[in-house]
Amino acid sequence: xxxxxxxxxxxxxxxxxxxxxxxxxxxxxxxxxxxxxxxxxxxxxxxxxxxxxxxxxxxxxxxxxxxxxxxxxxxxxxxxxxxxxxxxxxxxxxxxxxxxxxxxxxxxxxxxxxxxxxxxxxxxxxxxxxxxxxxxxxxxxxxxxxxxxxxxxxxxxxxxxxxxxxxxxxxxxxxxxxxxxxxxxxxxxxxxxxxxxxxxxxxxxxxxxxxxxxxxxxxxxxxxxxxxxxxxxxxxxxxxxxxxxxxxxxxxxxxxxxxxxxxxxxxxxxxxxxxxxxxxxxxxxxxxxxxxxxxxxxxxxxxxxxxxxxxxxxxxxxxxxxxxxxxxxxxxxx
Amino acid sequence: xxxxxxxxxxxxxxxxxxxxxxxxxxxxxxxxxxxxxxxxxxxxxxxxxxxxxxxxxxxxxxxxxxxxxxxxxxxxxxxxxxxxxxxxxxxxxxxxxxxxxxxxxxxxxxxxxxxxxxxxxxxxxxxxxxxxxxxxxxxxxxxxxxxxxxxxxxxxxxxxxxxxxxxxxxxxxxxxxxxxxxxxxxxxxxxxxxxxxxxxxxxxxxxxxxxxxxxxxxxxxxxxxxxxxxxxxxxxxxxxxxxxxxxxxxxxxxxxxxxxxxxxxxxxxxxxxxxxxxxxxxxxxxxxxxxxxxxxxxxxxxxxxxxxxxxxxxxxxxxxxxxxxxxxxxxxxx
DNA sequence: AGAATCCGCTAATACGAATTATTAGTGGGT
DNA sequence: ACCCACTAATAATTCGTATTAGCGGATTCT
Numbered sequence: 001x002x003x004x005x006x007x008x009x010x011x012x013x014x015x016x017x018x019x020x021x022x023x024x025x026x027x028x029x030x031x032x033x034x035x036x037x038x039x040x041x042x043x044x045x046x047x048x049x050x051x052x053x054x055x056x057x058x059x060x061x062x063x064x065x066x067x068x069x070x071x072x073x074x075x076x077x078x079x080x081x082x083x084x085x086x087x088x089x090x091x092x093x094x095x096x097x098x099x100x101x102x103x104x105x106x107x108x109x110x111x112x113x114x115x116x117x118x119x120x121x122x123x124x125x126x127x128x129x130x131x132x133x134x135x136x137x138x139x140x141x142x143x144x145x146x147x148x149x150x151x152x153x154x155x156x157x158x159x160x161x162x163x164x165x166x167x168x169x170x171x172x173x174x175x176x177x178x179x180x181x182x183x184x185x186x187x188x189x190x191x192x193x194x195x196x197x198x199x200x201x202x203x204x205x206x207x208x209x210x211x212x213x214x215x216x217x218x219x220x221x222x223x224x225x226x227x228x229x230x231x232x233x234x235x236x237x238x239x240x241x242x243x244x245x246x247x248x249x250x251x252x253x254x255x256x257x258x259x260x261x262x263x264x265x266x267x268x269x270x271x272x273x274x275x276x277x278x279x280x281x282x283x284x285x286x287x288x289x290x291x292x293x294x295x296x297x298x299x300x301x302x303x304x305x306x307x308x309x310x311x312x313x314x315x316x317x318x319x320x321x322x323x324x325x326x327x328x329x330x331x332x333x334x
Numbered sequence: 335x336x337x338x339x340x341x342x343x344x345x346x347x348x349x350x351x352x353x354x355x356x357x358x359x360x361x362x363x364x365x366x367x368x369x370x371x372x373x374x375x376x377x378x379x380x381x382x383x384x385x386x387x388x389x390x391x392x393x394x395x396x397x398x399x400x401x402x403x404x405x406x407x408x409x410x411x412x413x414x415x416x417x418x419x420x421x422x423x424x425x426x427x428x429x430x431x432x433x434x435x436x437x438x439x440x441x442x443x444x445x446x447x448x449x450x451x452x453x454x455x456x457x458x459x460x461x462x463x464x465x466x467x468x469x470x471x472x473x474x475x476x477x478x479x480x481x482x483x484x485x486x487x488x489x490x491x492x493x494x495x496x497x498x499x500x501x502x503x504x505x506x507x508x509x510x511x512x513x514x515x516x517x518x519x520x521x522x523x524x525x526x527x528x529x530x531x532x533x534x535x536x537x538x539x540x541x542x543x544x545x546x547x548x549x550x551x552x553x554x555x556x557x558x559x560x561x562x563x564x565x566x567x568x569x570x571x572x573x574x575x576x577x578x579x580x581x582x583x584x585x586x587x588x589x590x591x592x593x594x595x596x597x598x599x600x601x602x603x604x605x606x607x608x609x610x611x612x613x614x615x616x617x618x619x620x621x622x623x624x625x626x627x628x629x630x631x632x633x634x635x636x637x638x639x640x641x642x643x644x645x646x647x648x649x650x651x652x653x654x655x656x657x658x659x660x661x662x663x664x665x666x667x668x
Numbered sequence: 669a670g671a672a673t674c675c676g677c678t679a680a681t682a683c684g685a686a687t688t689a690t691t692a693g694t695g696g697g698t
Numbered sequence: 699a700c701c702c703a704c705t706a707a708t709a710a711t712t713c714g715t716a717t718t719a720g721c722g723g724a725t726t727c728t
Contacts, residue, residue: 004398005461006684017708022686032688034706051484053461056402057394058684061713076432078425094440103459106438108431109401125390125401125437340714351678356716366718368676392714395683 005052014039014046021047025054060128069102069307070125070132074117074139077106089135089157092300100308105129119143126152131311133157133303138202155307157299159203159320168310170302170319174204174277177292177323178211178246181274183219184290184325185244188333190272192222194240196233196256197248197276199225208248208276228252234259237271243334244272254285273330277323290328295321339386348373348380355381359388403431403641404459404466406441408473423469423491426634434642439463460486465645467491467637472536489641491633493537493654502644504636504653508538508611511626511657512545512580515608517553518624518659519578522667524606526556528574530567530590531582531610533559542582542610562586568593571605577668578606588619607664611657624662629655 007021014021016039023033024043046052060066071093077086097104107117109125119126120143126132131153139156144163147154159171185193193216199209216223224240226233228249233256237245247253253275260267267273275291298321306317341355348355350373357367358377369377380386394400405427407420431438441459460466465487473490478497481488493505519527527550533543550557558574560567562583567590571579581587587609594601601607609625632655640651 004684007686008684018685019687019708019710020706022684023707026686034704036706039706051461053459055395055400055684056462057391057400058713059686060391061389061395061715062684062686064713076425076428078421078428103462104440105402106428106440108428109435109437120387124387128390128394128400128437338714342714352715353678353680353717354676356714357677360716362716368674370676373676389714392683393716395685395714396716398683 004055005050007052007054010043010046010050010052013050014043016043057128060130065130065311066128067102068105068129069097069304070105070107070129072107072117072119072126072132072134072136074136076108085137086135088296089300092297092302093133093304094300095297096301096304100304102130102304102308107132120146131155131307133300133307137204153307153310155303155310155317157303159207159318161203166316166318168306168316168318170299170306170317170321171207172204172277172294172299172323173320174207174323175211175214176320177325178208178276179215180325181246181276181290181292181331182212182215182221185272185274185331186215186219186221188272188331190221190243190334192240192242193224194237194242194245195223195225195248196228196237196245196252197225198227199248204277205248212246212276234263234265238265242271244274244331247273247275250275250278250285250289250291253289254287257285257287268330268332272332272334274328288326288329290326290331292323292325294323338389339384341386341388344377344380344384344386347384348377350377399464399645400462401436402439402463403436403638404439404441404463406460406466406468406470408470419471420469422630423634423637426631426636427467427638428634429631430635430638434638436464436638436642441466465489465641467634467641471538487641487644489637489644489651491637493541493652495537500650500652502640502650502652504633504640504651504655505541506538506611506628506633506657507654508541508657509545509548510654511659512542512610513549514659515580515610515624515626515665516546516549516555519606519608519665520549520553520555522606522665524555524577524668526574526576527558528571528576528579529557529559529582530562530571530579530586531559532561533582538611539582546580546610568597568599572599576605578608578665581607581609584609584612584619584623584625587623588621591619591621602664602666606666606668608662622660622663624660624665626657626659628657 007018007025011018011021020035020039021043023035024040025047056066056068073086077090094104105128107125118140134154134156136158139158139160141163144160144167148163148165148167154168156167156169159169160167182193195209195212197209198205200206212223224242226236226240228247230236237256245256247256253273257267257273260271265271273289275289277292277294302319302321306319309315310317341352341359345352345355354369354373355377357369358374359381428438439459439462468488468490470492473492473494475497478490478494478501479499482497482499482501488502490501490503493503494501516527529543529546531543532539534540546557558576560570560574562581564570571590579590581590587607591601591607594605599605607623609623611626611628636653636655640653643649643651
């Protein structure tokens with residue numbers, strides 16, 4: 001097995017010292033340090049010819065940084081079930097990482113403990129990267145607290161509640177987006193709305209409910225809540241007498257539409273339907289729902305941007321990106 | 335920024351040497367090395383109390399490996415057009431990487447030179463990983479030769495011809511799968527077959543043609559070849575008088591089906607249709623083609639398995655995985 | 669009796685790159 | 699002849715962990 005090339009090897013080939021190779025590599029041109037153009041070129045040529053690349057572990061150990069950004073996901077990234085969910089984020093992350101000249105390390109090695117992955121296992125490689133981006137519908141609170149306590153630079157994609165301290169994140173502004181949709185319904189004359197969803201669990205879910213309630217209260221509109229998993233959902237929604245239904249989860253709306261068609265409920269003539277963001281669970285539908293788009297790609301990009309900023313100057317950035325509203329065809333006046 | 339705890343710190347607190355801490359941590363109980371139970375417990379207690387975790391960078395440096403596997407693709411992975419092609423491979427790769435405890439480094443930053451990516455560009459990061467998996471419809475011969483010459487551990491997903499030496503790969507057995515399909519057609523009474531495809535180019539394509547010809551010759555069945563890109567493909571195929579058409583590329587078969595429907599050719603009543611593997615170009619079709627499935631996910635898994643084996647013991651593994659035959663509804667007797 | 673082995677632990681060193689301190693050489697000014 | 703400023707490079711050290719060689723005394727084997 002061929003030993004990995006080291007700066008020492010390059011130095012030998014170029015007839016200089018390891019120090020010189022390091023200096024050339026890091027493009028140091030301070031007044032402190034001088035390398036003649038010829039020597040520099042000679043070293044660079046050997047490096048080019050051999051395709052030498054610095055060992056990230058050694059570099060990290062010596063310098064303290066890597067130009068490697070870790071990406072941690074709580075579920076496997078690629079499998080089809082979650083691919084649709086992660087994909088847009090990854091596109092954004094990848095784009096921005098390329099721009100800032102960082103490589104991406106997918107922490108696929110994190111073993112699944114119980115049902116999900118955990119960041120800190122026996123030998124977590126999190127510290128191999130300069131910092132990392134956290135991705136997942138929900139994030140383990142203990143992991144977050146540990147990251148904060150250990151002062152590991154990271155940015156969460158998706159807003160997170162405090163976990164032993166403020167969590168750096170870039171999220172989507174579900175509160176504002178949901179409020180805007182409620183306001184639109186109100187402008188169209190709706191006086192009674194039904195919220196179909198749990199309103200609890202992950203922050204993203206809670207935010208939708210928060211926005212809904214705030215808007216409803218502010219506008220003096222009547223509202224009721226219905227759990228999406230209850231049997232006879234169609235009848236339950238019908239019984240509320242609401243003119244518009246707000247679905248926390250698009251997948252539930254898709255199922256509902258099917259039931260409505262079978263049950264003789266016309267959408268949007270009899271009932272308007274609004275979905276609060278694109279589906280997290282993949283569903284196929286032809287319905288052009290009124291709702292909003294989660295700026296997933298932008299979130300990915302921004303997370304990397306913020307992470308590099310954190311690495312440079314520290315801090316705990318918290319940002320919410322606006323969601324684009326979708327006109328759709330399922331919300332009409334009454 | 336608080337300095338991290340080191341083994342030295344732990345050693346001081348426990349009143350032992352750094353070596354002892356390391357030995358306790360790694361649970362070494364060889365005959366080579368002995369630690370008394372009391373000392374061990376004392377060290378473990380300090381570790382537990384402080385929440386010490388070894389620095390992965392230092393650990394990797396000492397161990398000499400990164401546990402990072404590179405994944406090189408000749409086209410961008412994420413964009414939707416190629417996503418369907420790469421996805422199943424990546425699923426397998428990720429699965430297995432997780433099992434063997436390795437992280438994945440996507441060489442997405444490899445710049446595109448001309449039309450395609452090249453492995454060895456200005457600042458190739460290939461050497462950053464312990465080894466890498468090559469993915470792509472076709473792979474550059476020069477790149478392969480370079481990898482072999484430089485003794486960089488790698489495994490290609492897909493069989494490759496020698497390139498200045500044998501190439502380690504895990505491929506799909508297109509020869510056997512194609513032969514099996516020809517044999518099935520023969521058993522069903524077909525005495526004249528037409529091969530629609532170029533039969534040349536990438537190894538995967540050549541293998542299909544090889545299998546086809548070998549089977550046809552062995553069985554004494556007549557056969558002709560038709561280029562898939564010629565105008566009037568439908569008539570050309572018809573003119574051959576063949577009872578069954580073997581399509582190298584499923585996408586061509588889909589187009590052909592459309593033309594057949596319009597031209598009044600009934601499939602499979604008038605002509606049986608067989609496709610040699612799932613589509614590389616994404617096509618949507620409802621036709622249940624007779625053909626075979628490429629074990630993409632398995633190939634991805636196996637590639638990582640073989641790569642870890644190469645890393646441990648060297649060698650140049652070459653494996654072909656069997657394709658699962660699809661009964662389908664487009665191949666009947668005559 | 670002398671050699672070999674065991675015991676529990678530590679000092680020394682390796683790993684690869686970055687940084688520091690230092691050296692050798694050169695030319696100019698007084 | 700001497701000191702100084704400057705150039706171009708290197709030797710030595712650092713980072714935190716893992717490994718190897720070895721310590722001196724006691725026990726066991728031959």
